[in-house]
Structures are given as structure tokens and as C-alpha cells.
Amino acid sequence: MSIYDGGYDDGYRACPCFWGKEVGSLITKFLEENEIEGSRILDAGCGEGKNAVALAKLGADVTAIDCSEVALQNAKNAFGGNSVHWQCSDVRNLKAGGKPFDVVVAYGLLHCMQSADEIASVVHRLQELTEVDGWNIICAFNDRQHDLSAHPGFDPCLVPHSTYLRHYQGWEVTFSSDEDLHESHPHNNIPHVHSMTRLIARKVKR
Template identity: 30%
Template structure:
């Protein structure tokens, strides 16, 4: 569960370039390595693919170090992977080796130059990192980048007991409202699990009073919303 704490963080100041170089993600949080870097695709992304929720040209928005993109490319999908962090993209290209993936540094809240290109949009833990206003801009940008009838598959930290503190987690009603206002019709929203590296976030979780499940491999088991939507 999450309890009140004297430790406040300004999540808008998160420095993603810094953390990919071994610096501080967030002042005072003690996070100096990407806690989402588990070295393999997220189980929720694997589940999207298993359910047949990936098709055509795919946009991986906020791709980070590229493990989800690499997985989808290995399954034969045409993947474009974007991230605002140039350091993440550099490392993702190296990690991908010769995989046929289009990598680009791009602002996901605008996605200029990517209009009308994609049949599937994947968001594995980007939405919740944005401010309330930026979430609207982001969802609208995804809508512009998607073709008519495109699918959106999203994993977003859930504001539930045992989850990350707000505003780094999002209530269900907020997810639905943002997507509805930007032209996405939610077809399914349920609880799922997002893996992270427990050791990397141990100090942060202690300061925020957040207690989460940790598996035998030292990974956090964080609750997320698994969201399926269609471009209306």
C-alpha cells in the first residue's frame, strides 16, 4: 500500500537522458539506472501480441531501450520506435543489432512527421510519466499518427493500493476520460502487472512509503492498467 510521506518529488523534472547514462532520474530519489530495463519485453506486451492485438505498421511510443520493439520485430511486425531521449535511442539501436526497426528521437506529445502511419500504437509505461495536460496532447498525437480504425495497446501505472504513488499512477476514470476526449474508444481496461528492477527503486519506494510485491528474480510487480482502445 501507499502511505503519506514528507518526501515530495517533481516528476516533471525527470531526466531520462541522465538515467540512461547512470545519472539521477529524479533529484533525491536515488534512481541511477532505468528501473524499467529488465532486459526483455514486458509481459503485458507479450500478452498483447499473444491476443492478436498487434497488426500492420506498429508505433512503439516511448520505446526506451527497445526490448519491446525488438520482440515485435522478431515476430515479423514493421516497427517504428520513438523516444524523447536521444541516449535511449542510441542504446536501443545498439541493443537491436541488425533488427529491422526504424528508430527516431521524437516528442511523443506532437509526433510531427508521423501522421497517419500506424495500424497499432503501443505505449508501455509512457502515459503515466506525463502531466495531466501533456497526457491530452500525447493521446491526441497518437490519434493523429494512427490510421482510421487503428488499435492502441497501453500499459499505465494504476492508482490502486500497492501501486506507485500519484501522480506517477493514474486513476481508471482519468485514463478513460483522456482517451475519450482525444478520439479513442476504450474496448477493454483491466488490471495487469508491470515488471521493474526492485534494487534500482528500493530507496525511492522506501521514501514514498510504497510497498510492492517483489518476485524471486528481484523484480517489482507493479499494478498497471492494460488498456485496449480503437481509433474512433
């Protein structure tokens, strides 16, 4: 089963730049306080690449992974030539090893997993791939409230905000929030709401 069974590929086919081109608000917040030129960054579950491209334009060496070939093709069509290293693969199969990343981004990814245990496993893998003093930037649905009318057939895995915080015990959490996101998507224009966990955390030496 693909983690994109929620119907994102339908949206990508119906409306290239489904997520728009504006960088995510949590990425913007991180950039207000951190210099990334020369950093190695992993964008895990990059979608159509708006965050990956924005980070690469600031001088980072960005690897962007998504299991949707449609999303990655939309990214290349929308942004043209850039220095992002695009990879079509499933983040659940990422292997630790090699040089770790300075920043790992998981934006809208973790609630697409199939269970709380799978979320925990992927978070642990992303943490393993992070350099000491490096950062994780997490944005995911939590279990507080959702209107899924705009996502027919989507069954996200919803865990409490506190669970995400617990996954980052031992890290320095510099920002976290549990707030509602009101949005609509361009392929159906149905207003809806999601409760969102947003988290920025730094891996500290133990």
C-alpha cells in the same frame, strides 16, 4: 524540461538494458490475439526498445521514438542490427499527417507527462495517428498507490484509471486492468510498487 527528469537516464547510464529484454506483458497479451506481420507500428516512448524489437522480429514495420539519446543508444547496443526505425524526439511534438499506424504503443510513457491536460493531449495525438480499426496499447501509472523510494526526484503525473478509460470512450476497449506492479530496478535493487493502468483499445469507425 525533459519527460525523463524522473531519472531514467541515470538508470540507462548505470545499467544498459535497464528494462531488460523480455517483451512487456501487455504486448504479449495483444500478440496472443492479433497478427502483426506487415503492420505499421509506432512505439511512442520506446525506452531501450525491447517492445519495438520484438514487434519488428514478427514482421512489423516499427517506428520507435524516445527523447533519450542514452536509451536509444542502449537499444542499438543491446539488439544490434534490426529493422526498427529509431527516432530521437519528444512525443509531445508528434504531428498527425501521412499514413496512420495500425498499432500505437505507449508503454510507461503517459505518467511522465507534466499534467493531466498534457496526458490528454498526447493521448489525443496518438489516437489521431492511429488507423481506423487500428489499436492503442497503453500502460501507465494511475493515482491509486505508489512507492517512489526507488525513483528519487521522480514526480509522475498520476490520474485515475477511470480517466484513461474516459479518454477511450468511443473506442472498443478489449482489455483493461488496474493492478499493482511489484518490481525493482537493476541500478539500485530497491523493491517498490506502482498501481498500473493497462489498456488495449481498437479505433472504430464513427
